[in-house]
Amino acid sequence: MPSPNGSQGKIMPRLSRRNLLHGLAAGSAAAALGAPNVFGQAQPNLVIIGGGFAGASCARAIRHEDPAIRVTLVEPSVQYTACPFSNEVIAGLRDLTAQQFGYDGLRRAGIEVVHQAAAGVEPAARRVRLLDGTELTYDRLVVAPGVDLRFDAIPGYSETVVEAMPHAWKAGNQTLLLRRQLEAMDDGGVVVIASPANPFRCPPGPYERASLIAHYLKTRKPRSKLIILDAKDQFSKQRLFEAAWQELYPGLIEWVSLSFGGRVSEIEPTTKTLVTEFGRQKADVANVIPPQRAGAVAAVAGVADQTGWCPIDPVTFESRLQPGIHVIGDAAIGGAMPKSAFAANGQAKACAAALVSLLRGRPPAEPKLINTCYSLVAPDYGISIAGVYRPKDGLLAEVEGAGGTSPLDASTSVRAAEAAYADSWFRTITGEVFA
Amino acid sequence: MPGRGSDFARRALLWGAVLLGGMSVAPASAQAPAGARACSGCHAPAAAAMPVPSLEGRPVESIVADMRAFRSGERPATVMDRIAKGFSDEETRAIAEWLAGKDHAAPQP
Numbered sequence: 001m002p003s004p005n006g007s008q009g010k011i012m013p014r015l016s017r018r019n020l021l022h023g024l025a026a027g028s029a030a031a032a033l034g035a036p037n038v039f040g041q042a043q044p045n046l047v048i049i050g051g052g053f054a055g056a057s058c059a060r061a062i063r064h065e066d067p068a069i070r071v072t073l074v075e076p077s078v079q080y081t082a083c084p085f086s087n088e089v090i091a092g093l094r095d096l097t098a099q100q101f102g103y104d105g106l107r108r109a110g111i112e113v114v115h116q117a118a119a120g121v122e123p124a125a126r127r128v129r130l131l132d133g134t135e136l137t138y139d140r141l142v143v144a145p146g147v148d149l150r151f152d153a154i155p156g157y158s159e160t161v162v163e164a165m166p167h168a169w170k171a172g173n174q175t176l177l178l179r180r181q182l183e184a185m186d187d188g189g190v191v192v193i194a195s196p197a198n199p200f201r202c203p204p205g206p207y208e209r210a211s212l213i214a215h216y217l218k219t220r221k222p223r224s225k226l227i228i229l230d231a232k233d234q235f236s237k238q239r240l241f242e243a244a245w246q247e248l249y250p251g252l253i254e255w256v257s258l259s260f261g262g263r264v265s266e267i268e269p270t271t272k273t274l275v276t277e278f279g280r281q282k283a284d285v286a287n288v289i290p291p292q293r294a295g296a297v298a299a300v301a302g303v304a305d306q307t308g309w310c311p312i313d314p315v316t317f318e319s320r321l322q323p324g325i326h327v328i329g330d331a332a333i334g335g336a337m338p339k340s341a342f343a344a345n346g347q348a349k350a351c352a353a354a355l356v357s358l359l360r361g362r363p364p365a366e367p368k369l370i371n372t373c374y375s376l377v378a379p380d381y382g383i384s385i386a387g388v389y390r391p392k393d394g395l396l397a398e399v400e401g402a403g404g405t406s407p408l409d410a411s412t413s414v415r416a417a418e419a420a421y422a423d424s425w426f427r428t429i430t431g432e433v434f435a
Numbered sequence: 436m437p438g439r440g441s442d443f444a445r446r447a448l449l450w451g452a453v454l455l456g457g458m459s460v461a462p463a464s465a466q467a468p469a470g471a472r473a474c475s476g477c478h479a480p481a482a483a484a485m486p487v488p489s490l491e492g493r494p495v496e497s498i499v500a501d502m503r504a505f506r507s508g509e510r511p512a513t514v515m516d517r518i519a520k521g522f523s524d525e526e527t528r529a530i531a532e533w534l535a536g537k538d539h540a541a542p543q544p
Contacts, residue, residue, distance in 0.1 A: 061472070342476055349472040368470035370521070372477065372514055386514050388521025390469070402521030406513065418513050421477070424486040428479040 044069050044359040047128050047138040049118045049297055051075030051103060053082070054329025054344035055144035056433045059111045061352030069359060072136055073106060074128065076117040080434070083202065084341045085426055086171040090179045091212035093379055099171055101434035121301035123322045140355055141325045143303055143310070144348070145295025146170075147201045147339070150308075153291040156267035156275075164269050165286040168209075169201065181285045182213065187221040189284035192274055194264045195230045196291045199309065201330050201339045203236035204385065206289055208375035211241065214249040215378050227281060228255045229274055230262040231291075236338070237375060237385050237405050244377040264288070294331035301325055309333040314391035316364050317351040326351050335395030336387065343371045345429055366391055368399075374422030382406075382418030468529035470522060490534050498531035499524065 046062060048055045051073050059073045080101045088094035103113045114136075120129035121141065128136045149167055151159045168178040182191065191213055195206040210228050217224040234257075235241075245253045256262035261278025268275065272283045293308025303310045303319040310327040311320040312334040319325045328351045329344035337343045350367035357364040369389040374382050387403035389396045406418060474490055481489035490498065504510035505519035512519075522530070 345476055346473050353467060353472065366469055368473070368521070368526070370470065370473040370476070370518055372518070384514050386517040388470075388518060399521040402517060402519075404517050414513060420486045421513060424479075425477050428483065428485055428487065429476055431479060431483060432475055 042068065044139040045072070045137060046070065046140055046142065046355060046359070047072045047074065047136050048142040048144060049074045049121075049128065049301075050142075050144035050146060050295065050329070051077070051080055051106075051113070052144060052146050052329065052344065053341040053429070053433060054146070054331075054348050055142065056080070056103075056106060057345045057348035058142050058144065058328060058352050058355075059106055060109055060433060061349045062355060063109045063111055065352060066356045066360070067110060069356065070112070071110070072112040072114060072138075073103070074114050074116060074118050074130065074136070075103070076115060076131075078102065078115050081171040081175075082341070082426075082430060083169075083171045083205075085422075086168070086175045087205070087209040087212045088376065088379075089171075089175050090168060090182065090209065091216040092179060092183070093212065093215075096172075096176055099175075101430055103434075105433075105435045118297050118300070121297070121325070123302060123325060126324060139324075139359060141301070142351065142355070143298055143301050143319075143325055143327045144329045144331065144344075145297045146330045147292040148295050150291045150293055153196075154264055154267055154288070156269060157288065157290060161267065161269045161288075165267070165272060165283075165288045167289055168287060169205075169289050169292075178285070178287055182216060185221065185224070185284050188223040189221065189225075190282070191217070191224065191226045191285045192281055192283035192287070193226070193228045194274055194286070194288045194290075195228055195232065195235070195262075196289055197231040197258075197263075199333065199339060200289070200292045202373075203338050203340075204241075204373055204375045206230075207235055207237070207241045208377070209287070210253055210255075211244065211249070211375070211377040214245070214252050218249055218252060224252075226253045227283075228253065228262070229264050229276060229281065230255060230257055231264070232262075233257045233259050236373075237383055239408055240383045240405055241375075241377065243408060244381065244383070248378055248381070292330075294327075298327065298331050303327050304331075307333070314394065314396045315366055316354040316358065317347060318354075326355065335389070335392075336398045337369065337371055337389050337396050338373065338387075340371055340373045341429065342373060342425070343369070345433065346370055369396065372425070374418060374425060376419055376422060377415075380419050381412075381415040382420070382422045383415070384418055384422075467533055468526065470526060471530040471533045474530070474534065493531070493534070495528065495531040495535050498534070499528050502527040502531075 048059050059071050062071050082099045089096050116130040118128050119131045126138050166174045166178040168174040214226050261276045264274045266275035272286045274281045294304045294310050298304040298310050302322050310332050312327050312332045314334050317326045317328050319327050328347040330339040346369045354364035372386045374384045383406045385405045388399040477487050478490045479485045481491040502519045505512050505515045
C-alpha cells in the first residue's frame with residue numbers, strides 16, 4: 001500500500017487549511033473560466049460536518065472506496081470522546097482517556113480535518129460557512145452532528161443546571177462530574193436517573209448506566225439506592241435488564257415507569273428534587289438525561305423537520321428536505337434503526353457507498369445494515385440486541401425473523417463472552433474509524 | 436498573474452493522475468454486496484488479534500457454511516445466530532466472495 005502521505009501528496013499537495021480554501025477558490029475560478037468539466041468529475045468535493053462515529057466513519061469509508069474524492073471533515077473538537085463504554089467511566093471501572101481519540105488517523109488517510117464549527121449552510125450554492133468566516137464548497141454534503149440536548153424540555157432544567165445535575169449524555173467532563181458526585185456521595189444516598197421518552201441516543205444506555213452505578217454502589221456503598229424515573233413504559237432489553245437486576249442487585253434499583261408516574265415534569269435544582277405527576281423525589285445524585293434532537297447544525301442546514309430530527313432516504317441517506325445533503329447517525333430518523341454508534345458506523349459506510357456512486361454518476365445500490373448494541377450489566381456480564389435492516393416503503397425496516405436480544409436463560413459464560421465481545425467491538429470500531 | 440499558468444498546469448496534471456488512480460480503485464469496491472460493509476464493525480483485521488475472529492483469509496465455503504449453521508441454530512452463538520437470520524445463502528455467498536476478493540486485492544507487504 002502506498003504510504004497515506006504519499007497518496008495525499010498526489011491529491012492535495014500538502015495543503016494547509018488556508019491552502020485548501022485557496023484551492024477551492026481556484027477551483028471555482030477555473031470553472032468560471034470554462035476549464036474542462038472533467039476536473040470536477042476527477043476530484044469531487046465532499047464536505048462532512050461532524051467527526052463522531054457517523055461523520056468520521058463516513059470520511060474513512062469514502063477515502064477507502066475512492067481515494068480520488070476530496071474529503072473535508074469539519075469538527076470543532078480536536079479530540080473525540082466516545083460515549084459507548086462511558087458508563088464504565090462513571091462507575092469507576094475505566095479511565096476517560098480510554099474513550100478519547102484524535103484525528104491524526106483521519107489525516108493520515110488523506111482527509112482534510114478542519115477544527116472549526118460550521119456556522120452556515122447554503123444548499124443552493126452548495127457552500128458551508130465556518131465560524132471563522134471561511135467557506136467550503138461541496139458537490140455533496142454529509143451532516144452528522146449527533147444530538148443536542150433539549151434544555152428547554154423540562155421546566156426548571158437549563159444549561160447551567162447540568163453542573164449540579166449532570167446529564168453525562170455527551171461523554172467528557174460531564175462523565176467525570178457524575179463519577180465524582182457518586183464518589184462524594186455518602187453510603188445510604190439516593191441516586192436518581194431521569195430517562196427520556198423515545199427517540200433518543202443509545203436506547204439501552206440509561207439502563208446500562210443504572211446497572212453499572214448499582215455495581216459501584218453494591219461494592220462501595222451498599223446501603224444506597226438507585227431510582228430510575230422513566231418517561232416510558234418499556235425500554236430496550238428490558239426483560240434482560242430486570243432479570244439481571246434481580247439477580248445481581250436485589251432491592252437496589254427501582255424503575256418507575258411512565259404509567260406509575262415516572263415522567264419528570266419539573267426540576268428543582270437547588271434541592272436536587274425531581275417532580276413527577278405522582279410526587280417529588282429528592283436525590284443525592286441526580287442524573288437527568290433530557291430529551292434530545294438532532295445537533296444544531298441540522299437545523300442550520302435545513303435538514304431537521306418539526307420533530308427536531310432529520311428524515312432521510314433509506315438507500316442514500318439523502319435528506320428528504322434538502323437535495324445534495326445527506327444525514328447519518330443519531331441525527332437521522334429513517335425507520336427502525338436505533339441511535340447507536342454501531343448504527344452510525346454502518347449508516348456511514350452505506351452512505352459512503354451511495355455517495356461514491358452518486359458522485360461517479362452510477363445508480364446507488366440498496367444497502368443492508370446491521371446493528372449490534374452491547375450493554376454491560378456488570379463488568380463481566382454483557383447482554384446484546386441486534387437487528388438487520390433494509391430499505392422498505394421509504395424507511396429502514398427490520399428484516400423479519402432476524403435480530404433480537406440475548407436469551408433470558410443464557411449461562412454465565414455466555415454473559416462473560418458478551419462482555420468480552422462488547423470490549424472487542426469497541427476496540428475494533430474505534431480502530432477502524434480513528435486509528 | 437505570474438506563475439498562475441504553470442500552477443494551473445501542475446494542478447491539471449495532478450488531477451489527471453488522480454482521475455486514473457481513482458478509476459482503478461473505485462469500480463471494484465463499489466460492487467460490495469448489500470450488508471458486506473457491516474461485518475468490519477465487529478470483525479477486525481487478523482493482525483488486531485481480537486476475541487471476535489477475523490474474516491481475513493476465510494474461504495468462501497467456510498463462511499457460507501458457518502452462516503448456515505448459525506441460522507439453523509446448529510452452531511451455538513451469542514449474536515451471530517440473530518444476525519445470520521437476516522441473510523440468505525445467496526447474500527452470504529456474495530458477501531463471502533467480496534471479503535475473499537478484498538483480501539486478494541490487498542497489497543502484500
